Amino acid sequence: MNPSTPQRRLAAIMFADVCGYSRIMGENEQRAMRILACFDDVFTRQLQQHEGRLIKRLGDGILAEFYSAVAAVQCALSVQRALAEHNAQAPPEDQFQVRIGVHLGDVLVSGGDILGDGVNVASRIEPLAEPGGICISQDVYHQVHNKMEIQAVSLGPQQLKNIQRQIEIYRVLVAAAECQSAATVSAEESQPDNPPVPPSVEPGEPVAARRRKWPWVVAALFGLLLLLALVAALLQQVQSQRAQRAEKEARQLLNQGETERARRLLENTLRGLGPHTPGRGKLAQMLQEIRDEELKQHLRRRFEALVATFHQKNWDAAAQFASPESKMRLGMKNIAGRMALLGVFADVLKIKPGDFRLRDLILREDRQRAVIVPEMRVGNAWNPQQPIHWQYLENEWWVVIE
Structure with a gap:
């Protein structure tokens, strides 16, 4: 297999960035650089301890990958605890907070980078966290809630920017997690000799x-x-x-x-x-039906534009409809040649504009894939043709060429 070909895998993706960093940089560049260095040091140490992989630094933000959702959440909690300890000891001008978002999803691995819908979702979850807080997707919550002691509250299904589907988001209660880890030690170290007096009872007050x-x-x-x-x-x-x-x-x-x-x-x-x-479920279903219809209308327009390039015999333009993965794997010249070969068959069969149209459109459940079954008129009969597979990527439909 070609090492340059992107590979897919399931990963826990973490995004983290410093709150208000642009404002800090505008006020005092030296302070901003000290904060960024401290953040990088804390994050790198915790990443190593939890077997995470640093993908890249994005200004004041960091993108990291984990092979376990549990390890990703444990690392996020450790980062927030370490920064809380730093802020408790540092002077006010060196104190800062970060937001962290974690998602479990499918990624494309290209070189040392990761791409895909999973990365996009993680980047949209992180801004939902409070300063000093952590937000996780429902997929992450289902993996960790019975494997580690955390408390989380649901924020409900959220419509994330440029993400077609709604995703339920959970806010991890960082302070509660710290209290749980300290509660066991505290209980074992000491037991009160005298039970506390209820707030409504004054010492020495008569029983009656x-x-x-x-x-x-x-x-x-x-x-x-x-x-x-x-x-x-x-x-x-x-x-x-x-x-x-x-x-x-x-x-x-x-x-x-x-x-x-x-x-x-x-x-x-x-x-x-x-x-x-x-009634919320009915509204959510209606919204999904509208989005599905918008996706189908978008795909119909793309199909008509592709057919138009065939009638114009513009094979280079037709090749531009191929998916990025198909272009990388086959090359533009190869794809344009295939398109031209289809044009030759169309000439032999004397296919004219209007003799090739959409017969059926099937949108897959993930809303990222679809199949169009075209039909062609030969003589007086309309005959179904080979299905065309499409992929929805970066807000556009692309033809998948095998």
Whole structure:
């Protein structure tokens, strides 16, 4: 196998960068360089300890790869703990925080670099983390939640920039993870000789007086819980009504042919709804159907443009429709030659514009691949032809040439 050909593999991808680094650089370049050197030193040491691989430095950011999702999350926690210790001892001007995002996905390995959808998703997850925090994708959470002691809260499905599908994101509670690691040591080191006195009980207070206070405490707690339940129910009702209005408005826009406005309305509404809001699933399904139809319309236009190059006998232009992987593997001259050979057959069969059209379009579940089955008119009969496989990459459809 050619070593220059990109290889695919599953990897845990980590993105990390310094919060507010551009502002720091604009205020004091020497301070910015000290912070960057400290960040690089901490990250490199933790990366070595957790068997990660540094892919590249991106200004104030770092891209790294791990063969294990558990190792990636452990490294992220170690980096944040090390920086917290640094900030506790450093003067204010040398204190800084970083954001970290981790995703588990398929990557293309080209030389020493990694590319692909998995890397794009990881780069979009990192900005969702708070300063000093960590965000992970649902794929990472499913791998680590029962293998290591962490606490994480779901942020719900998120629409990441330039990512077609929604991805559920989890925020790792870094402080909770630190407390859990320290709790076992603390419990073993000391046990209190005298149990603490409840906050509502004063030392030396008569037992009867203490007993009279407890009903009031219980009643207050019950009232607070009831109030919280009422607020939660009211919020759920408001969000449910919002979902119903959004569904009705989106259907009206679709009937008017305003597909893009309907999609934006659904995206904005879903961002503001909780993960368990009634009607959320229906909105998410409607949004996915709209996106699927947009992808199909985009592919139909690409197919028509490809057919147009054949009628024009512009084989170099036709070769430009080949996927990047096909161009790298076969070469542009080879692909253009294949296109020209198809043109010769079309001339022999006396195929004219209008004799070649799309018969069927199948969009795969991953929304990254599709198949077009064309048909050609020979005489008075339309005959199906060999399927054409397409790949969606960098917001464009490309022909996969075997």
